Amino acid sequence: xxxxxxxxxxxxxxxxxxxxxxxxxxxxxxxxxxxxxxxxxxxxxxxxxxxxxxxxxxxxxxxxxxxxxxxxxxxxxxxxxxxxxxxxxx
Amino acid sequence: xxxxxxxxxxxxxxxxxxxxxxxxxxxxxxxxxxxxxxxxxxxxxxxxxxxxxxxxxxxxxxxxxxxxxxxxxxxxxxxxxxxxxxxxxxxxxxxxxxxxxxxxxxxxxxxxxxxxxxxxxxxxxxxxxxxxxxxxxxxxxxxxxxxxxxxxxxxxxxxxxxxxxxxxxxxxxxxxxxxxxxxxxxxxxxxxxxxxxxxxxxxxxxxxxxxxxxxxxxxxxxxxxxxxxxxxxxxxxxxxxxxxxxxxxxxxxxxxxxxxxxxxxxxxxxxxxxxxxxxxxxxxxxxxxxxxxxxxxxxxxxxxxxxxxxxxxxxxxxxxxxxxxxxxxxxxxxxxxxxxxxxxxxxxxxxxxxxxxxxxxxxxxxxxxxxxxxxxxxxxxxxxxxxxxxxxxxxxxxxxxxxxxxxxxxxxxxxxxxxxxxxxxxxxxxxxxxxxxxxxxxxxxxxxxxxxxxxxxxxxxxxxxxxxxxxxxxxxxxxxxxxxxxxxxxxxxxxxxxxxxxxxxxxxxxxxxxxxxxxxxxxxxxxxxxxxx
Numbered sequence: 102x103x104x105x106x107x108x109x110x111x112x113x114x115x116x117x118x119x120x121x122x123x124x125x126x127x128x129x130x131x132x133x134x135x136x137x138x139x140x141x142x143x144x145x146x147x148x149x150x151x152x153x154x155x156x157x158x159x160x161x162x163x164x165x166x167x168x169x170x171x172x173x174x175x176x177x178x179x180x181x182x183x184x185x186x187x188x189x190x191x
Numbered sequence: 192x193x194x195x196x197x198x199x200x201x202x203x204x205x206x207x208x209x210x211x212x213x214x215x216x217x218x219x220x221x222x223x224x225x226x227x228x229x230x231x232x233x234x235x236x237x238x239x240x241x242x243x244x245x246x247x248x249x250x251x252x253x254x255x256x257x258x259x260x261x262x263x264x265x266x267x268x269x270x271x272x273x274x275x276x277x278x279x280x281x282x283x284x285x286x287x288x289x290x291x292x293x294x295x296x297x298x299x300x301x302x303x304x305x306x307x308x309x310x311x312x313x314x315x316x317x318x319x320x321x322x323x324x325x326x327x328x329x330x331x332x333x334x335x336x337x338x339x340x341x342x343x344x345x346x347x348x349x350x351x352x353x354x355x356x357x358x359x360x361x362x363x364x365x366x367x368x369x370x371x372x373x374x375x376x377x378x379x380x381x382x383x384x385x386x387x388x389x390x391x392x393x394x395x396x397x398x399x400x401x402x403x404x405x406x407x408x409x410x411x412x413x414x415x416x417x418x419x420x421x422x423x424x425x426x427x428x429x430x431x432x433x434x435x436x437x438x439x440x441x442x443x444x445x446x447x448x449x450x451x452x453x454x455x456x457x458x459x460x461x462x463x464x465x466x467x468x469x470x471x472x473x474x475x476x477x478x479x480x481x482x483x484x485x486x487x488x489x490x491x492x493x494x495x496x497x498x499x500x501x502x503x504x505x506x507x508x509x510x511x512x513x514x515x516x517x518x519x520x521x522x523x524x525x526x527x528x529x530x531x532x533x534x535x536x537x538x539x540x541x542x543x544x545x546x547x548x549x550x551x552x553x554x555x556x557x558x559x560x561x562x563x564x565x566x567x568x569x570x571x572x573x574x575x576x577x578x579x580x581x582x583x584x585x586x587x588x589x590x591x592x593x594x595x596x597x598x599x600x601x602x603x604x605x606x607x608x609x610x611x612x613x614x615x616x617x618x619x620x621x622x623x624x625x626x627x628x629x630x631x632x633x634x635x636x637x638x639x640x641x642x643x644x645x646x647x648x649x650x651x652x653x654x655x656x657x658x659x660x661x662x663x664x665x666x667x668x669x670x671x672x673x674x675x676x677x678x679x680x681x682x683x684x685x686x687x688x689x690x691x692x693x694x695x696x697x698x699x700x701x702x703x704x705x706x707x708x709x710x711x712x713x714x715x716x717x718x719x720x721x722x723x724x
Contacts, residue, residue, distance in 0.1 A: 151493050154492060154493050154509060154510040155491075155495065155507060155508075155509025155510060156509065158509070158510050158511060159491065159508075159509040159510055159511075160511060161355055161511075161512065162355045162356045163355075163511040164511060165492045165510065165511045165512070165513040166492060166510070166511070184498045187495045187498075187507075188498075190495050190497075190507040191497050191499075191504060191507060
């Protein structure tokens with residue numbers, strides 16, 4: 102499983118990753134993409150978690166997310182080698 | 192924590208024990224995860240009362256990062272991670288929590304204002320300006336850096352209170368600058384014909400916010416490449432302690448002289464974060480002269496690789512800071528903490544060290560030594576729990592540098608005067624004990640001949656032979672000979688070191704080895720007999 106992510110430390114965790122307002126399916130059996138055509142990540146996916154972490158939790162005074170928070174998140178973008186999944190960060 | 196406190200209490204009554212950690216090769220590549228990120232791999236921490244002439248009112252702190260640098264490691268050499276946070280923490284009230292933190296934040300920029308040096312290439316009239324592939328394209332001196340194509344700068348902040356939520360203020364040079372520069376690594380003698388003079392240009396006198404010594408003392412700051420100062424036969428040690436007790440000649444003899452001409456780190460460089468701070472700026476007050484120090488590095492919790500990277504944007508880092516390296520006393524994570532917990536130790540804080548207590552009370556290293564050298568009559572101590580090591584590792588030595596906390600920190604009693612360079616003993620405070628008897632443990636005696644209480648484990652100076660000290664302490668140097676049958680054997684690793692191998696002025700660690708035209712071989716003699724500069 103190829104991820105575009107180098108997890109530095111005891112990576113991530115998901116707080117806003119369950120944001121219901123985001124579009125997309127939670128179906129991690131979808132091999133085609135974890136993101137829809139508009140680069141919106143699937144809510145509850147590893148991609149959504151990472152995007153939220155980087156965009157909304159890059160602060161100096163917070164503790165890192167517990168590994169258990171993101172350990173089992175589905176990663177359809179990783180599974181499908183979707184190289185565009187994290188493009189919004191750049 | 193209760194267990195550790197109980198043990199610490201026992202240890203205090205127990206006569207006391209020098210020492211420090213157990214064993215063998217400081218903190219280079221010591222945990223599986225940190226090997227993925229050498230730029231943020233802390234290797235050694237030195238904390239000592241400055242012994243440079245005229246600097247009696249200062250404490251020097253040297254935090255080394257980026258291990259095992261081959262001097263010839265071009266073309267990019269060893270710039271630090273611009274997305275990481277490098278920190279030095281100081282506990283000055285004995286609660287194992289940081290009261291003062293120095294935060295280094297690095298940045299990286301191409302030459303020519305960020306675009307990189309370009310050369311016109313092609314026939315006249317059809318030339319294209321093409322970026323060069325090297326970080327230097329002409330000789331660089333203290334006065335001429337026009338040929339430099341990569342620049343490292345950094346800011347330094349002092350945070351009082353908790354490192355993440357405390358009050359942070361910018362440290363400035365006495366000329367008012369809040370941005371500092373780091374010299375290029377020692378590419379070679381053609382690029383940097385006088386590296387020592389060049390590096391001196393990056394030495395700063397600083398004002399530390401919130402600190403106004405009555406004598407007007409100013410601090411000093413330097414960050415840059417230095418010659419690796421740690422001496423250890425790391426290859427032999429991790430090769431099942433391949434330190435032959437019969438002295439067959441091709442490896443060091445574990446019971447031979449302190450210095451046998453071996454040191455695997457002789458041909459290496461390292462990157463040093465060096466601070467010299469007025470002592471009164473570090474201590475809480477004169478009644479509490481003991482400080483506990485440790486260094487850490489942290490990175491943002493997420494790193495997303497840019498699939499179309501540029502120099503400026505190879506990746507995107509985000510999320511809270513996650514600590515991934517921790518160093519205080521040498522060799523702790525390397526030879527004390529078990530393999531399953533090494534990464535956890537690197538992410539931990541001293542206040543939570545009770546979770547690692549078993550590694551200290553029931554250490555494996557002495558058992559390994561017995562297994563490997565039992566045929567030569569070597570026996571591990573048979574006292575459990577190892578209250579001597581608890582005192583050495585976790586509490587400090589009563590009457591020397593114990594400060595009431597129970598945590599793994601580099602403790603320094605700032606009230607014990609520095610020993611001059613020429614009078615230092617590489618076995619430091621470890622020689623401040625009367626030998627044990629069959630029933631009595633070693634007893635602290637600071638008037639004992641050879642005693643150098645300003646040395647390890649009361650802080651650590653570059654010339655302290657911490658490897659030998661730690662092997663001996665692990666094998667029971669401080670215990671009575673009934674509990675530690677081999678505790679008085681003069682264990683060594685054969686890679687001797689002393690103050691001669693270092694400068695006698697800040698930052699003490701010597702000019703790095705050049706990448707060209709030559710570098711010493713692993714078997715070359717460490718510079719322990721050279722002139723003091």
